[in-house]
Structure formats: C-alpha cells, structure tokens
Amino acid sequence: MADPQLKLRRGFTLGAKHLVYAVIAFIFVLPLWWAIVSSLRPNTEVFADIFPFTVNALLPSPLSFEAYTGVFERGFGLIIANTMFVAIVTMIGGMIVNGAAGFAFAVFDFKGKKIILTLIIISFMLPFEAIALPLYTVTLQLGWLDHVAALIVPSIANGLAVFLFYQFFSQVPKDYLEAARLEGVSWFNILIRIYVPLSIPTCISAGLLLFVFQWEAFLWPLLAMPSQQFKVIQVGMAAFQQQYQTIWNQLFAVSVITALIPIALLLPLQRYYVQGLAGAGIKG
Numbered sequence: 001m002a003d004p005q006l007k008l009r010r011g012f013t014l015g016a017k018h019l020v021y022a023v024i025a026f027i028f029v030l031p032l033w034w035a036i037v038s039s040l041r042p043n044t045e046v047f048a049d050i051f052p053f054t055v056n057a058l059l060p061s062p063l064s065f066e067a068y069t070g071v072f073e074r075g076f077g078l079i080i081a082n083t084m085f086v087a088i089v090t091m092i093g094g095m096i097v098n099g100a101a102g103f104a105f106a107v108f109d110f111k112g113k114k115i116i117l118t119l120i121i122i123s124f125m126l127p128f129e130a131i132a133l134p135l136y137t138v139t140l141q142l143g144w145l146d147h148v149a150a151l152i153v154p155s156i157a158n159g160l161a162v163f164l165f166y167q168f169f170s171q172v173p174k175d176y177l178e179a180a181r182l183e184g185v186s187w188f189n190i191l192i193r194i195y196v197p198l199s200i201p202t203c204i205s206a207g208l209l210l211f212v213f214q215w216e217a218f219l220w221p222l223l224a225m226p227s228q229q230f231k232v233i234q235v236g237m238a239a240f241q242q243q244y245q246t247i248w249n250q251l252f253a254v255s256v257i258t259a260l261i262p263i264a265l266l267l268p269l270q271r272y273y274v275q276g277l278a279g280a281g282i283k284g
Helices: 004-039 066-073 076-107 113-123 129-142 149-156 159-169 174-182 187-198 200-215 219-224 233-240 248-277
Strands: none
Touching: 004 248, 066 076, 066 248, 076 113, 076 149, 076 159, 076 187, 076 200, 076 233, 076 248, 113 159, 129 149, 129 219, 149 200, 149 219, 159 200, 174 187, 187 200, 200 248, 219 233, 233 248
C-alpha cells in the first residue's frame, strides 16, 4: 500500500509544476492578449485603464472594430498580400535550393567540403547588419533596388536551412542510396523519390523558418525598397506612427495580424516543426 505522505508529496509536486507552467504561459500570452484587447478599443481608450491598472485593461471595453476597418482602408490588405507573396516564394525557392545543397553536402565528397560547410554554418550566426552593406552594394550593381527580386533572391539561400537538410540527409541509411544507384536511378530521382519523402518534417521546419524570417524582415526591405512603392508588413507598420501622434489601436491591430498569421501556420505543423529541428533520425 502506498505511503499517504508519498502520495501527498507527489500531488504537491505535480500541482506546483502545473502552477509554474500556468504562470509561464500567462506571462507569454499576456502581451498578445493585451494587444488583441487594445486593437478592439477606440484609440482614445487604449490606455484608459492602465494608470491606475484595473481588470478592464484586459477586456475589450468598449468594443470597437474601427482599428481593423481603419488599417484595411489604408491599404494594409495589399501590404499583407505583398508580404505573403514574398514569403511564400522565398519559402518554396529556399526549400529547393537549400534542400539540394544539403543533399550535396550529405551525399557527395568533394574538395573543400568541410570548409564550405563550416562557412555556411557560421553564416547563420552572423547578424544581418554585418552583411547589409555588401548585400546592398551587390543589389545596387545588379539594378535590383526597388524590385521585388531584391527581397526574394538574397533570402532564398539560408545557412540554417542548409544545415537542417544536411543533418537529416546524413542520417539516411546509405543502403537506400547504394541500392538505387545499382538500379541505375539518377541522382535527381534519388533526391526526389527517396530523400524528399523521408525528410517531410525537415522540409516543414526549413519552410517555416524561411517564411518567418521573411515575414519578420524589416531592415533589408527598408534598404532594398527606398521608394517604398512595394511595402511589406514590418515596414508598413511604421506608417501608423506619425510625426505628432501614434494611432495605437491600429498599430495594435497590425501587430495582432502580423503575429497571428505565423502562429496559424505553426500550430497545425508544430509536431513536424519540432521533429525537424531536432534532426530526428530514420530507422532503417
């Protein structure tokens, strides 16, 4: 028979863990919830219950959708479409290019392979500011400034995505490769028919990373699109902070839209995303 004190201690420990998890969840969710509530208030009421703080600060009272109608009247729908287009094209192109690069590093042996792979790994540790000026110079020489290609092409190649594919492909049993080569299967078909189906979690992880990196980009779109004829979300948000006032409820509405779209993509794919980042192996 179990010791009652042991049961009590276990119950207390479990309860304490759940309490800690609840507090952590509350801390992470609170800023997003407050942004949602603030976006559902008139602009003059956004900070009405903050100083002094009351529970009403966490409730959309009075309820108003003027912020959301306002942002779309100001053309924010087109900005979302622009960002979605750039992010999706970057994601698709990035999965193709980075997947092929990861496959080449995992399967082939060539001179300088380790050095190049090391440089690729180092590249995703560098802050963007370190390469912004050289990248701007190259883009200027190519005549891509104020062209959508300036947003997409430099973002396709991604060191972290290459590393994820390389890490996964290196774990694929060599028996698959050798058997396919004996049957005369081309390298392209080996990649498409064997490696890609096995790497779906890694493809999802890399695709989401590329999408989010592009979705959250601010400095590079600001540099690459000086005329601002083609705006993306992070740059477009700055328009809601004017010289003499900030339209807070619209700014919060834009922030909520900007945050919820990547979350909506991540939640149904969370299991594959985590599995891909963890570099899950294959049992042969």
